[in-house]
Amino acid sequence: MTLATTLPTGLSDQDALRALQDHGPNAIAEVPPPGLLFRVLAQLRDPMILLLLGASVLTATLHDFTDLTVILVVVVLNTTVGVIQELRAERALAALRRLAAPQARVVRSGRTRLIAAADLVPGDLVLVEAGDIVPADLQLAEAFQLQADEAALTGESVPVEKDCPGELSAGTVITRGRGKALVTRTGPDSALGRIAVLLSGQRPRPTPLQRRLASLSRVLSIAAVALSAIVAVSGLIRGLPLPDMLVTAVSLTVAAVPESLPAVVTLALAIGAHRMARRSAVVRQLPAVETLGAVTVVAADKTGTLTEGVMLAERIWTESGEYVASGNGYSPEGALAGGSAEGQDALYRLLRDVVLCNDADLLPPDPDHAGWRALGDPTEAALITLAHRADLSPGDLRAAYPRTAEAPFDSVRKRMTTLHRLPDSDEVLVICKGAPELLLAESITPYGPVARAREAASILAHQGYRVLAVTDRTLPGGSNTAHAEAGLRLAGLVAITDPVRHNASDVAAAFTDAGVELLLITGDAPGTARAVADQVGLDSVEVITGEDIDAGRDPADGSRVRVFARIRPEQKLDIVRAWQAAGHVVAMTGDGVNDGPALRRADIGVAMGRDGTEVARQAADLILTDDDLGTVVAAIEEGRRIYSNVRTFLRYALSGGLAEVLVMLLGPFAGLTLPLLPAQILWINMLTHGLPGVALGAEPADPQAMRRGPRPTTEHVLGAGLWQRIGWTGTLIAAVTLAASLLVRHSGGPWQTTTYLTLGLAQLGVAAALRRPRGVDGRALRFLDVAIAGAVVAQVLPLALDPLRDLLGLEPVTIGQLALAIAFGCIPGAVVALLRLRHRKS
Incomplete structure (x- = not known):
């Protein structure tokens, strides 16, 4: 296709469709997702699952088919849940990638339109200007003071002047001027595509929270192995068989470590990002989801965020x-x-x-x-x-x-x-x-x-x-x-107004209530900046300008400055650095090509998805598809929700694991020779750490979350008193379990079955107590409600089914004994609920 035939009107829609069918989309082919067998094997490589598989070999050798059956059932169910969680997370992230896909301006059938860059085809007439990322390999037809940054391909840091009939390569950045160009190569045939194919096999890195929790899991695993070994040794001292104690130790280790923690975190982050997308905030980098909860300063560009963006x-x-x-x-x-x-x-x-x-x-x-x-x-x-x-x-x-x-x-x-x-x-x-x-x-x-x-x-x-x-x-x-x-x-x-959004003052108040400082940054004159700040309700002793910053004024003089006027885009970088140096976690909004460095430097870069440049969108962690700063408030709330839910899951899972270890460790000293059989331990663990644990990660936000200040970045995931709450909750569960078992043993009843019932029901009661307070959903049924109800039924059901009762080594109980186990099992949940209620009212 020659230049002359395409310049006036571009391709027709029919020609573009045929070319798209011939050449394929302008995108790099993604690495095909792993197959089902690979996913299953990946789940089976988990250390806790490997421990269970080792125990299954041991029980099979000993012809202990009861424990073997339970172990295999637990392995199959855990693997199934893990694969389903992984698929759900991938689907959520794939939807986010589609929402964050770059766009391009093209001329087709004589009309200028905005299309997805993936729909570009050879022969398309593309319009580029400062701030655009070149979407494909292009041959220039017009160039007006055009300059491109080709560092992505050549490593050359100095922008290159571009004239007709020169070329632009996919992935380079237009830093100045504008031009028209014809698409020559797309997708994997483009310059960037050939490089990207070599890198396409790179796996995404875990987020900082995932890395911290992985480190925590290793510490917990070592502690669980040590405590389980003590239980096994104490059993051997009492004359119990070695094989039985080995299987018991393995089962207890598996129960004490929350092996579903990585899956819960991954799913919580992915679902949280998907929820943000539904609220017009597209997350480009998954770590941004957790970082949002720690933001202390939001540096907001005035135009299009606090204002309507309709000039x-x-x-x-x-x-x-x-x-x-x-x-x-x-x-x-x-x-x-x-x-x-x-x-x-x-x-x-x-x-x-x-x-x-x-x-x-x-x-x-x-x-x-x-x-x-x-x-x-x-x-x-x-x-x-x-x-x-x-x-x-x-x-x-x-x-x-x-x-x-x-x-x-x-x-x-x-x-x-x-x-x-x-x-x-x-x-x-x-x-x-x-x-x-x-x-x-x-x-x-x-x-x-x-x-x-x-x-x-x-x-x-x-x-x-x-x-x-x-x-x-x-x-x-x-x-x-x-x-x-x-x-x-x-x-x-010409006097131009960008009306302040109707919710701007509410947004500013929401940031204040959440303990987040709001800074207003604009390239407009100081008078304009002050007028907007007054309408928004942003208190500021003074307005400082870009000239003040050049003269050495500290932009992070938090006691005096909230409004910045006549700020050049590159000065945003100085503002970000100054507030970070003062110990703040900074979110910065931007939309221009020169905003890229500040967006990357900020802890959370926020780009405008509607009117922003492609450079800003690709440099940011978060894209606002509605260009509304109020969306950042919702995103911060979502970040706090996810982090809070992870901590809630840790309290629930670790206190339950601690309770199981304490029951097995202290029970023999109270005369309970072997408080639980391995099959019973695994069954309780499967029910309590399975769906209820995942459901805790999906709980709605705490209505009070945005009235508390952001968490310190240095705070350990078990900090702020969480490990103490884990300690006393686990001890309380163990105490009521042992008390119920001793009462039934004293009357000659099935004390081991009572231990099984009370321990499982007590953990599920704590999960119910940790449920988020009812907010806007009122009486609506939640996933956690269904998960807990299902787990309670599965906990009690073996008593009514002879094959399952025999498999778990349980004995029949009377109505009174069942009522006793239920009553004692409700005590930890009731205590947790009362203390949480008192804390919320204080």
């Missing part, structure tokens, strides 16, 4: 008069009011300039979008909307004044300049728009009512508007344009 050009100032625009969002429908008949020429000149010095466009409503949308920079789209409301056609203006050169906007120059050929003339029109404090300097704009414009710009800024100054001049054709930005004449001012 409205409301006010116009010219030397001939002032105008007010009306209309909703980016809809072209609306009107201009004000001014005078004599001022129409000045108004037309200003509107012409803002249309020509502009790269944005508007997208009409479609089946997926109810309203008009911005294509490109929202501020520039607001200017296009303004022209429509004055009954001007941006398309006709651009055709009449073709652009011949440009200097794109960047955060250092704070202005954009374009050159256009005048109609029916060889003269060149120079248009420059940008920050008033820069363009209204007499060295740049010496002509026009500059002093009056400065005063008007200051008033508008203090009213909360973002103000753009617009200037122009004409040059003779063929003249040197190197100094085109000198000697400009003021055309006027």
